[in-house]
Amino acid sequence: MLIMNRIYQFFRHNHVLAICEDAIDNKSFTLNLSRFEMPDVPDLVAKCPILLKLFLNNNYLTKLPPIIANLSRLQVLTLDYNRLDSFPVVICQLTNLHSLNLSCNEIDKLPPEIGHLTQLQVFWCNNTGLLEIPEEIGNCHRLETFGARGNKLKCLPNSMGLLTNLRWLTFESNELTDVPATLGALSKLVHLNFKNNLLTTVPACLSHMHKLQYVFLNKNRIETMPAEEDLFSTRFVRMLNLSENPICNSAEARQQLREHMHVHCEEYLDVGEQQRLATREQSEDDDEDDGDMNSDWENSIATSDLDTTDESGPENDFEDISMLIPELSRYITNFT
Template structure:
């Protein structure tokens, strides 16, 4: 074991033991180069938030639901799970789950076993479908499935009455299911980089909608009736082959060109006005959501900072990041 691994392992053990001793509620083991789930975590029955992102973990212990039965927030993004961990079904108290950037291919067919779930992120997981049971998550407020291979949304998604934040960027979706207007609380909708040929007319009926992203679709013509009906919605249509865009240049709620985006400095800030503290990647459509429920921790790094850290030798990086 080299010196960096030695210090890293001991730092991990020290953090876990501190949580256990003082009955702390949060544990962040991001980027600890963990190849396996540390079993000593199972002794931390006080945990409510566990962050294991950016490691190499491929399995979770079967007993996790027994020992961490009070866990509410779990982030395992950027690991090596080849399928959705079966044992997670025992964590029935989960309020948020981030399993993004794992090649799991499928969500559980009975994803509604997480009755308390309010936030679910599964970006870049190779998903082709969304299970129908997702519609039974009556408390779900945020759902992100960016950069997958989804073509059709299940009609049951329209049952999510509490859903306010939906991000489906980077899929193969051509149309929204019938009844989509039933999402009465939907506030943010990200449909960038899909296959839409027009702004879905059903969006006109979404009275709570305020931010709509439709960048890089196949929209050629804009309907005046639709645009007028969405006058209170900020709509980003950059990089669409729009032929009649000149007719709408006076509409301030439309962003049709990259210059419009740059000339509207308040737009990005507005787009995250009533998001949670961890949803700051919405306007940039980044690949993942940084979940951090430890109020004592610092703000997450920017992408630029992350790249700088990656280029620092491991031993130096470890001491710098601690």
């Protein structure tokens, strides 16, 4: 068995090297090294300086080598489902990154240098044991999607309000007791998920987010009835989910909340009732028109489904080349 395992590792390692060499020879923009059980990043990766996309998810990586900083053009980096025990600070030198996924590692802190990633648009750090987010996150002003579900966050920095391009924000299943009032500046936000936290009141800042469509505050500790004018001021929201909060245990409170058509409120349910409700909701979802352009905004994608890995091919190469057109045009202008 030991010999067979070594043979397997030998062939796997050489297969990875062959993929890297092929990317070098073909001057590829994409390198997919996901799901190879790699303990380390091959040195050959440093010889692919024109890479735009690097997929390293679902491996056994415990760190990133300094050579990663050589990939100065990199725009997409996936490191989810590895064995990282801290945030690889070398990532913060990749200042052209557009998309970063660090989910399902052991990363309890983000470094202040995260603020160097000013081009970042998508950032996932679900299920990492994250304890805090630095104020410097506010420098990532191009962020449109930010997900930090299943962590241990107790508070959020006020600088979150500077991320005015955010459209999707989820902090589901953390330990948040309050929401910064500065979040009211997130005027483009469509999806806001604070499900399963420790909030005791409905955040007042919701009324300022006029693009909001879906707000999840279910499974918190909200027991105070919001003022009628506060609920009325969120009428532009398609769904405000307050289900399974203490406030919903009162039949009178539920009746008051249901007078606002956009508010969902159900009392705490036992496991059997939760399963029946989930089955019913799934059936209703299946009956909905597949052409509903807003349906994706309602549903939070499971971390395991956040697979942005793609394969290198002519279609992807054409897309990747198009990303370089602004830079190439500078040289064309100088030549003419």
